[in-house]
Amino acid sequence: MSNNFRMIWDNSKFDAATLTASSEAANLPVTNLQDTKRRKVWRTTGITGQYFTADLGDNPKTVHCVAFVNHNFTTTATVTITASNASDFSDPVYSASDVRLWQNVYPWGAGSWGEGSWGGGLSEEDRNALFISPIRIIWTGAVKARYWKFEFADDSNTDGYFEIGRVFISPYFEPKYNFAHGWEIGIKEDTVITKSVGKQKWVDEKPWYHVIKLPLHAIAETDKYSGFIAMCKRLGVRKDFILDLFPNATETSKELYNTFYGSFTENPVITGRYNRYSQSQLVFEESL
Numbered sequence: 513m514s515n516n517f518r519m520i521w522d523n524s525k526f527d528a529a530t531l532t533a534s535s536e537a538a539n540l541p542v543t544n545l546q547d548t549k550r551r552k553v554w555r556t557t558g559i560t561g562q563y564f565t566a567d568l569g570d571n572p573k574t575v576h577c578v579a580f581v582n583h584n585f586t587t588t589a590t591v592t593i594t595a596s597n598a599s600d601f602s603d604p605v606y607s608a609s610d611v612r613l614w615q616n617v618y619p620w621g622a623g624s625w626g627e628g629s630w631g632g633g634l635s636e637e638d639r640n641a642l643f644i645s646p647i648r649i650i651w652t653g654a655v656k657a658r659y660w661k662f663e664f665a666d667d668s669n670t671d672g673y674f675e676i677g678r679v680f681i682s683p684y685f686e687p688k689y690n691f692a693h694g695w696e697i698g699i700k701e702d703t704v705i706t707k708s709v710g711k712q713k714w715v716d717e718k719p720w721y722h723v724i725k726l727p728l729h730a731i732a733e734t735d736k737y738s739g740f741i742a743m744c745k746r747l748g749v750r751k752d753f754i755l756d757l758f759p760n761a762t763e764t765s766k767e768l769y770n771t772f773y774g775s776f777t778e779n780p781v782i783t784g785r786y787n788r789y790s791q792s793q794l795v796f797e798e799s800l
Contacts (some may be wrong), residue, residue, distance in 0.1 A: 515760055517726065519645055520579055520649070521743060521753035524680040525568045533564040535675065548752045549647055550582040550677035550799060563663040566681065567599070574656040575681050577752055579649045580613065581773050582677030583799040589613040589666035593650070595657035606655040610665070613648050615768045643799065644719060645677070647771045649756060678773070680754060685743050687735050691726040691757075691794075697770075698723045700797075721798040722772055724755065731782065731790040740792075741782070749776050752799050774798040793794060 526546065533542035533554065540555040542564050554561045578593065582763040591613055595606040660681060664674055701720040707713055731740055747753060777797045785791045 516686050516688075518684045518686045518759045519743065519753055520577060520680050520682050520684045520756070521747055521751070522573070523680045523682045525573050525575075526566060526679065528569065529681075530569075531564060534562045534610075545676060545679040546626045548678065550752075553582065553675040553677045555675040557668050557673060557674045559666055559672060562750060563661060566660045566679075567661070568658050568681070570658070570739075572656055572658050573683060575652065575653050576654055576683050577649055577680070578662075579647060579680040580676050580681070581646070581647050581679070582645045583613065584669070584671055584673075585613040585646075585648075585664070585666050585677050586668045588668050589616045589664065591650075592663040592665075594661045594663075594755050595652075595655055596659050597657055597753075599659055601659060601661055605657045606651065606652055608652070608764070611650055613664075613666075614646075615648075615765070642769075644798070645720060645773050647773060649754065649759070649767075649771065651760065677703040679794060680753075681705070685739055686759075687728070687740065688732040688788075689728070689730040689799045692729040694727055696725040698725075719800055720800055721774075723777075723798070724757075724772065724794075724796040725797070726794040728792045728794065730785070731792060733788050736782070736790060740780075744780050746774075747776060748779060751775060755796055772796065 529546070531542045533556070535557040536542055537555040540553055541744070542554045544552045544554045545564070553595065580591075589612070590610040592610060593606070593608045594601050594604050596602065596604045604670060617669045623680055633705070643708050666674065668678045680727060699720050702718040704716040704718070706716075753773045756767060758766045760767070774797050777795045780792045780794055782790045
């Protein structure tokens with residue numbers, strides 16, 4: 513299985529779906545999951561027996577993953593997923609039970625020297641400090657189903673409710689050739705620092721976010737027209753998507769720390785390199 517970067521971007525069927533939920537807090541309905549603003553959440557009114565369903569319509573696409581963006585699940589939370597072409601979810605075409613909503617950071621004894629090994633998962637303190645937008649991707653393989661159901665369990669959740677900002681039920685784009693050496697991940701913040709006449713520092717603190725640059729030195733012809741160019745036209749700089757730099761990484765923390773929700777800051781330009789290959793650069797900014 514390839515570990516080239518992936519972009520989860522075509523969420524059109526989910527965004528047009530009919531959603532139902534076990535419960536909804538006032539002014540925080542389940543339809544907020546279809547809004548690109550990740551802070552506009554669906555919130556339940558409890559933590560017992562909570563779920564939502566999606567009816568993708570008469571002609572669903574074949575999808576390869578589901579993803580949850582900006583959630584409040586604890587590190588012991590799980591989800592059970594059922595997909596079917598029957599509204600009562602009989603005869604499912606895909607099912608997965610008790611899938612953890614946080615990956616392990618490292619299993620015991622794994623990871624490089626000096627890297628933390630939490631075994632079961634991140635502490636709540638680390639979870640809140642290290643991620644501005646927790647994202648969990650579940651790679652399903654090829655699934656074509658009209659009806660989807662997601663049932664959540666998180667008995668350790670002290671908030672008394674679950675909330676999720678964005679959901680994807682989507683295919684993904686993965687290029688034949690991965691990004692090249694020299695790729696960049698920067699941490700940026702728009703904090704304003706001023707100093708008084710007496711040199712006292714005044715800080716107007718703003719949240720940090722990631723800016724990522726991916727040089728693509730070889731775009732195959734098989735990717736360029738039906739995949740890369742079509743995707744870039746539909747996304748532009750307008751639409752948010754999920755960028756996963758290391759999908760299916762053996763070290764699960766590598767994927768955990770390198771998955772982001774945001775958008776392009778500029779439309780990619782394709783440059784002819786030599787016969788049958790092109791090059792470009794993707795510039796991505798994480799959404800707050």
